[in-house]
Amino acid sequence: MTYRAPVKDMLFCMKELAGIDQLTQIPGFEDAGYDTAAAVLEECAKFNEGVVAPLNWEGDKYPSSFHDGKVTTTPGFKQAFQQFGEGGWQGLQHPVDFGGQGLPKTIGAACAEVLHSANLSFALCPLLTDGAIEALLTAGSDEQKATYLPKMISGEWTGTMNLTEPQAGSDLAAVRTRAEPQPDGTYKIFGTKIFITYGEHDMAENIVHLVLARVQGAPEGVKGISLFIVPKFLLDANGNPGTRNDAHCVSIEHKLGIKASPTAVLQYGDHGGAIGYLIGQENRGLEYMFIMMNSARFGVGVQGLAVSERAYQKAVQYARDRVQSRPVDGSVKGAAPIIHHPDVRRMLMTMRATAEGCRALAITAAAAYDAAHHHPDAETRAQNQTFYEFMVPLVKGYSTETSLEVTSLAVQVHGGMGFIEETGIAQLYRDAKILTIYEGTTAIQANDLIGRKTSRDGGQSAKAIAGQIELTEADLAARNDPAAQSFAKRLKAAREAFIEVVDFVAGQTKASPNAVFAGSVPYLMLAGNLMAGWQMGRALLAAEDAINEGEEVEFMQAKVATARFYAEHILTRVPGLRDSILEGGESACALPLDAF
């Protein structure tokens, strides 16, 4: 099962949609233009295609295992992770001051896609470490930064996020893990955390657990949660791992997918108390954790796109090889490779258009993040921040929900062979299912979209984006070719549907919360579909321009064809979602509880 990083499409998105060369005008990113992106992606592709991707199926066959408090990862993972760290990949987006490469997220998002396509299970360790690094960068003290960041950025140590407890999943108000202040300024941590990704493993010499806990006497609910650093090994005077901390893995889960990634139950304080160090101020833990979580949510969205891309590639390969039946148009006399059959083409195009749309969505969102964080102009920063924040739940929710459809289609293309584990495509179907669940289920993303991103400002940000979409529509409508015309028609219908739903959400959330929230996930799917579609519309325009100038004509023609497919087969789902949201709120909640 080979994998080739779609470098060309990534560079297309960066150049034509995310305007990467404008990035070089931002202080600190002077060298981060197209050529840098191309060079980094080439290296990234080489490493992941050669080292990480071949371990994907191994990880499914030989999952992480637990014995006597220790987790042994899949053979090869430890060596690959060492190479990953040495190659500087963990530090890609992190500050040069702590040993990172200081590259923009625009490039980082593309590299992350390649890593996740190569191996979702493996890539989770860096993904979580990235989140822990970002939390420390934002909220850690100078001493904490100096102590932990260089080792984490070099890949010598890894990070974890400890939120979930058996009674506290989506609802962090229910966290019970407690922190007892000690005279020396440290805390003793007691409690059980579950679903801790890479909570224990053998790939690094230390693990920096970031743990949500309640200090005694803290307020009830989410306003009484603090965040702590709890290293697996306490550091000695030289900053090296020394005494074992009282944070122990007691088991790992037996899961549907991502089997190589150990999902740990961690027990804190069973032997006197785990030593923890407060990050920032007491009771502001949730705020800090959200930094991690937002980073991780975007990352999980990229995982969705990544698994879709890999499933697409594998399905194409099978469809080229498998010979079965004559084409309906008589274009081949005898039995032909199944890629000749229109329904197989429709499935492959659905997969391709979805992956390309989600990639365009992620890379343009990442560019907004870079501008929001680094642009010299405050107004530009604020606009980009608003745009990015609107996109995060869509990148997370839409790219992962569609990855379920894409991996299912990939199994379908394989026919009976798809159901046989050795074929390898079923693994992607199993792996993908976690993506709509962890780092906030799709419903949690949809709540965020409704509450913080739409209702709070009365739908203003949403409508500002709709205004930009309208400009793209006008550009498309002004072209005379059928692809652009067809796209303009579908984009218009989708944008108008979006605006109706935004008005409904902004207007009714308080008056009819059940009706609005019953439509929350459909709204997320509608908005994600539209935003990815909008980027595909922009891509179509850019590709047509390039064709007129004779640049990369074959690639650009394929982009036009794929964009048109998106409009005619995927954007077409939007008006139906609108109808369900606007008219179906009551029926979704009408059945009495005891009638289920």
Next chain:
Amino acid sequence: MTYRAPVKDMLFCMKELAGIDQLTQIPGFEDAGYDTAAAVLEECAKFNEGVVAPLNWEGDKYPSSFHDGKVTTTPGFKQAFQQFGEGGWQGLQHPVDFGGQGLPKTIGAACAEVLHSANLSFALCPLLTDGAIEALLTAGSDEQKATYLPKMISGEWTGTMNLTEPQAGSDLAAVRTRAEPQPDGTYKIFGTKIFITYGEHDMAENIVHLVLARVQGAPEGVKGISLFIVPKFLLDANGNPGTRNDAHCVSIEHKLGIKASPTAVLQYGDHGGAIGYLIGQENRGLEYMFIMMNSARFGVGVQGLAVSERAYQKAVQYARDRVQSRPVDGSVKGAAPIIHHPDVRRMLMTMRATAEGCRALAITAAAAYDAAHHHPDAETRAQNQTFYEFMVPLVKGYSTETSLEVTSLAVQVHGGMGFIEETGIAQLYRDAKILTIYEGTTAIQANDLIGRKTSRDGGQSAKAIAGQIELTEADLAARNDPAAQSFAKRLKAAREAFIEVVDFVAGQTKASPNAVFAGSVPYLMLAGNLMAGWQMGRALLAAEDAINEGEEVEFMQAKVATARFYAEHILTRVPGLRDSILEGGESACALPLDAF
């Protein structure tokens, strides 16, 4: 993981939608009315809930295993299958003359749902045996019938369908297994068959393989295929299993799901030739096999509905138990069971409405089968046959495709626990994935829908059904309540979309085969959605009538609420499918093959 057979809803479908009491006017079914159905279903529920359902998770944990040519099934399966046979369940729909109970398919379909909900893997053995029995009943000689049917109907022997070979999956023209005529009138069979469900097992004393093979000198392609009985053990003079035949299992597959069901590779003739007995005439094998296959296709559709129902029940149970977060409408002060959250309600309602719609579709189709086979009036028989044949690809395709969505939602309702195998819901997600593949992939069903069921008669049968739907619309529109009004509106939009698509398919299949077949699966999903929706509309009318008469008011109110949800959340998908079919044919096939 408990399961309760939805007997009440089944009886509702039989009485209000399938008119079971009219069945008693058909010769042979005089006693097969409502009371019989109720009594049979009660027994069926008791047996499957108590004996078969508890083995479902066991089968996933302890799959069938292969050693030294023998397959050992999951502990408990053999005993359960013996009870199944002794209880008369294998013979439910088969002729009294051969030991069956001679009940109509209307009742049989409901019983099959219960069996499949209880345990998909277990139920596959009877499903395949049913198909073999039907093929023998139609095409076997009197001697063959007398020899094999009583033992198969009693559950002492089981049956298999041997179609697939490595190079011949969807395309049976490529079958290479050969049959050499012997002087005594028998044949020697040589070849390899793959994906043979229950091709080897320890649950019965003999296995009756029905095998497609080519007699030497037969025409190329599907017109040169014959069908043979190849028993695992040849029969002695008393008709008991004697000498072992040269048909051997060489391995079983390691699969994504339905792990308890052994999927065998069978080797015929490696030791001199397997003895086979021709069924009917040479070169008519495909025709006979279609009898089996049509029976099995309907059965697999029922599997889809069945796994959806079980997933729904399990998700409801979890949603009642799991406490997390406050409801958005403030109806509960603190954290509440998640069934209070609107998005969870939407997911549960989607699952429920899909299962009820597919059940109504299957049971009404089964009633048409009964009338088509047994009604005294030839015209009535013919009409019902046409109706049934139109419905078979929809029952198969729509009920299985939607089972992927339903089982995925069921995992989603479970949150992080859904991804843990011990929770048990992931099994249903894995199991369901085979349903859109075996007995003809969804694309194969869609080809059947386009070719034999729509184009061949110029869309006449399809439009006749649309005419019936229009009558239901008028009945709904005549009611003054919002549920009926909303339903009428959505049903009308869906029916009109269906007619547009039927015109496109009937008119363009020859001129633009690629464009039409690119829309084949969307057409199947559109038609399935509409037909299940139509039955839900009829159900709504019947339920409102019952409410007016004070009958089973709570049940009937739930039916109205579920039907309305179907209209507003599921029928709403239809117009978008129409748009993709009518306008997206070109873009689906536009990308050059080497651009993928």
